[in-house]
Amino acid sequence: MTDHDDGPVVAVVGEEWRRLHPASPIVRGWQPLVAVLALGLQDGFEPQRLAVTGVLAVVAVVVGAMYYWLSWRVARFRLDGPDLVVESGVLFKRSRRVPLARLQAVDIVQPLLARALGLAELRLEVAGGKSSDAPLAYLDLESARAVRNDLLVLAAGLRDDVSVDPAPPEAMEVVLATTPSSTLLAAVVLEGPAVMLLVVFTIALAIGVVTGEFAIALGAVGPILFGLGGPVWASFTRNYGTTLADSPDGLRIRRGLIETRSQTVPPGRVQGVVVREPLVWRLFGWVRVAATVAGYAGGDQAERSTTLLPVASAATAQGVVDRVLPGVDWRSVPLSPAPVRARWRAPVEGGRLGAGIGDDGAERVFVTRRGRFGQRTDVVPLARLQSVRLRQGPLQRWLGLASVFADVSPGPVRAVGLHRDAFDARALVDRLVTDARAARAAAAPDRWLHRPPAGEEYGPPA
Amino acid sequence: MIASGAPDDVWAPPPGGWTGVSPRLGSARRLLLFTVSSPVVLGGVAVAAIFGGAAGAFAALAVFAVVLALLVQVIDRQWRAIGYAERDDDLLVKRGVLFRQLVVVPYGRMQFVDVTGGPLERRFGLATVQLHTAAAVTDAAIPGLVPEEAARLRDRLAALGQARSAGL
Secondary structure (H helix, E strand, O other): OOOOOOOOOOOOOOOOOEEOOOOHHHHHHHHHHHHHHHHHOOOOOOHHHHHHHHHHHHHHHHHHHHHHHHHHHHOEEEEEOOEEEEEEOOOOOEEEEEEHHHEEEEEEEEOHHHHHOOEEEEEEEEOOOOOOOOOEEEEEHHHHHHHHHHHHHHHHOOOOOOOOOOOOOOOOEEEEEEOOHHHHHHHHHHHOHHHHHHHHHHHHHHHHHHHOOHHHHHHOHHHHHHHHHHHHHHHHHHHOOOEEEEEOOEEEEEEOOOOEEEEEEOOOOEEEEEEEEOOHHHHOOEEEEEEEEHHHOOOOOHHHHOEEEEEEEHHHHHHHHHHHOOOOOOOOOOOEEOOOOHHHHOOOOOOOOEEEEEOOOOOOEEEEEEOOOOEEEEEEEHHHOOEEEEEEOHHHHHHOEEEEEEEOOOOOOOEEEEEEEHHHHHHHHHHHHHHHHHHHHOOOOOOOOOOOOOOOOOEOOO | OOOOOOHHHHOOOOOOOOEEOOOHHHHHHHHHHHHHHHHHHHHHHHHHHHHHHHHHHHHHHHHHHHHHHHHHHHHHHHHHHOEEEEOOOEEEEEEOOOOEEEEEEEHHHEEEEEEEOOHHHHHOOOEEEEEEEOOOOOOEEEEEEOHHHHHHHHHHHHHHHHHOOOOO
């Protein structure tokens, strides 16, 4: 099929080798060009500089084109039984075999240019990788979805070899929540920048009043406004149109204005959930829900992938958390507050601290609450605990306090029972350890088997 | 103490008690302390001698002696505070005097076990066993083990980890 297989044809188990889309080098190749232009033109447009930048840009295009063309030529992949094999690398060859039973998440990412050409990057995440473990950049969108479906079918254990026994079509889904763009915009502005702006404006006005130079004082606000606008814009475009759906394949999250991202997190891959309530949001009853998924640790993609709901009402968030961690009502888990003397150690958040084990639901969870300005609630299923730590500093010891850390894989969730009564803390550690052991024994297998909840039907994916 | 009861109850040992580490860890850390501090001491004494004569030099020497004696005390208490216990389902590791920590790692959560030994450790016949779980924050290192104990612990932990492996 390709120029790699020149030898005699032997019986191949699994699929034949497949290649990435021939337009991939074009989509990837603009990056060095942009880098050169950005560096060359950052200090103005003098003729000499322009000429040098022009030459460098041509060199970057030629070298980039050659490199990306070569890397496209050597890249290939195939499904071999229950594993995905990916080969890549121009100078240093890499052949990677990914056991799909360990699959943590699959993302289909479409940057702007790829989107214009109808291409998509398939990102496959397993635990322990630093960045995406086997990125396939790029496939045409339809193949990307087909490959994703094959991966999920193999990972779920529905099939053992899709080349022998083709996968069923993409699973149906039920939409759990969507984010209106007006709410999203209001939320990202109010989350922090709005407060900052208010502070900055007040200071500028005060300086104006004192010095009488209003124009200069308010003029200085401009750059600050610009600086604050960047993160707001990034957060808005990243989470634009977030749709969260549940399917037999697991959670599906679709979002993005410029770069679109369609994530699938199989059942049982969520290691914990954090519900954040930034200070100003509490006036509107809004929360943000993020999850720790082992595959999303590290790399620049982590921040973009871990948010489940960028902004939602507490009730919607509850519905989602209930779906991600079945039977868990994070608002009704009884949290025992930290003792009053904890305020000597943590004056601001001392009155807010709380921790407790929720065991009325199907899944036992450890829930902690903290936060200096806003409030955050971290929920960790006991079956997912990696280790439990008890810590005590000198001031804590003097006050008879200690902190309990329930560790899960890296991500936004950090369940910490801060500044608890030292004896309670030790008892909590012992109970977490014992309960986690029981929860682990009862945990579902890696290759999941999933049924829609009673009284609900899955509809076709959007 | 504002709270009732002794802090020892909070850090109560498991039924089998703690296994301590080799006293040679104290020797190794003392050597490190003296090696690192000697240029500082010499420099400090020299500067004091230039500005304060013999009296200044003696005063500086006395100050350094007191500081070093205190640090030696700290080192002594620190290595004595390190302990571990192998229970049926998990490993307990404790350490720290001023900042105390107790880590409980279920065997089934262990991803891999490292045995490491730097030049200083090897010179004193010591090794460190470090447990890794899928959580990067799990901080379970046992320094100051004699190599035979380190190897035994590594093999036992690996075997137990295999037997009780629980994925993620």
